[in-house]
Amino acid sequence: MAWAGYSTARWKRLRAAALRRDDYLCRENLRYGRRMEASYVHHVWPAEDYPEYAWCLWNLISLTKASHGAMHDRLTHKLTPLGESWRHRVSPPVDQSLPTLDA
Secondary structure, eight states: OOOOGGGSSSHHHHHHHHHHHHHTHHHHHHTTTTOOOOOOOOOOOOOHHHHTTOGGGEEEEOHHHHHHHBBBBBOOOOOOHHHHHHHSSSSSOOOOTOOOOOO
């Protein structure tokens, strides 16, 4: 089941902030020195499983469509090994008082 927040204006603002922060470049491709334009924003810690991180900018990475598709198993909706590897690289901040993009 998809996270209900994706249809909100708040998500659109947060998504735009993540793309701007990442200079509209795919973070997965940048790991390999490839500069590819990102058009998707991915919750590293899935919003469905970790709603407390759903609105946190630190939890988002910009990706190409292909890279985003490689992060999830489309049948089970679980993270693939690639998606899990990003989850192990992006940890919740120690200081939970960090700002989020509020409504």
